[in-house]
Amino acid sequence: MSIMKDSREATMVGRRSDGTTVRRPLSPHLQVYDMLQMTSALSISHRITGVIWTAGVVVMVWWLVAAASGPSAFAWVQWFLGSFLGVLLLMGVTAAAWYHTLAGIRHLAWDAGWGYDIPTTYRTGRAVLIGTAVLTALTWLALLITWF
Amino acid sequence: MSHSTSSNPGGQPVQQASLRTPLGRVRGRGAAGHGAHHWWMQRVTSVALLPLTLWFVAVLATNAGMTHGEALAWIGHPFNAVLLIALIALTFQHTASGLQVILEDYVNNEALRRGSILLVQGVSWLLGIAAVLAVLRIAV
Numbered sequence: 001m002s003i004m005k006d007s008r009e010a011t012m013v014g015r016r017s018d019g020t021t022v023r024r025p026l027s028p029h030l031q032v033y034d035m036l037q038m039t040s041a042l043s044i045s046h047r048i049t050g051v052i053w054t055a056g057v058v059v060m061v062w063w064l065v066a067a068a069s070g071p072s073a074f075a076w077v078q079w080f081l082g083s084f085l086g087v088l089l090l091m092g093v094t095a096a097a098w099y100h101t102l103a104g105i106r107h108l109a110w111d112a113g114w115g116y117d118i119p120t121t122y123r124t125g126r127a128v129l130i131g132t133a134v135l136t137a138l139t140w141l142a143l144l145i146t147w148f
Numbered sequence: 149m150s151h152s153t154s155s156n157p158g159g160q161p162v163q164q165a166s167l168r169t170p171l172g173r174v175r176g177r178g179a180a181g182h183g184a185h186h187w188w189m190q191r192v193t194s195v196a197l198l199p200l201t202l203w204f205v206a207v208l209a210t211n212a213g214m215t216h217g218e219a220l221a222w223i224g225h226p227f228n229a230v231l232l233i234a235l236i237a238l239t240f241q242h243t244a245s246g247l248q249v250i251l252e253d254y255v256n257n258e259a260l261r262r263g264s265i266l267l268v269q270g271v272s273w274l275l276g277i278a279a280v281l282a283v284l285r286i287a288v
Contacts, residue, residue: 047246047250050243050246051250057240057243057275060236060239061236061275061278064223064232064279064283065282067216067219068282070216075216078213078214082213097201097205108191108195139209140209143210143212146211
């Protein structure tokens, strides 16, 4: 076996029952894997939406700091959030946040040992997608009704 | 992760097929010595963030276009200020640990991986402190 360049390669080394070492096979990855399965698509989406939500967190900090700084700084942030770019950003963050929240609840259910079978996984996955669309629409409906 | 041949029906000497020492396996806390602490904290913060985030989003969605005075009154109310500081602290704890896992998974170069994780944690602390200070300046 060649010399390892990365410590994580240690996890790729196994032993046969007779004790001789063997390099574990690498499972077929991105090139051959069906990328359009709901299970894997929702899984990576959970990470991506978590990262997108970070943009919303930065806006929250900006909003709070601007409110503490004074009227002119606050007027700036309110102007940006009401602009086309701001509304677009907030809509994206709202959808990402609802997805991450619902998919996170799905993850907590899995952690508790519930919902691992394939039919349930697909059912809860569809529920997360539909729930994200419905709750994002309801959030913006409430926002637009109270805004105007 | 340890792939020891634990089932040993033939009674032959057990092959130690893991790099971990038996003592390390008994302690069960891994190389960092924290066991499942990081994983568990991410679950704890996610459960706490669920009601806090719903409350924050519900207030903002039904009060869009707040004036500066209205925002100060709302942030400055003791009840809201306490919940806001809890929301900020838990949000940045959860965000930093989530981003850390992503960096650990995808950044192969060790120096870059460790450096980017430290950067994420540093920026998270600074933004979190700034947000908490803003709430305190308004509320106190």
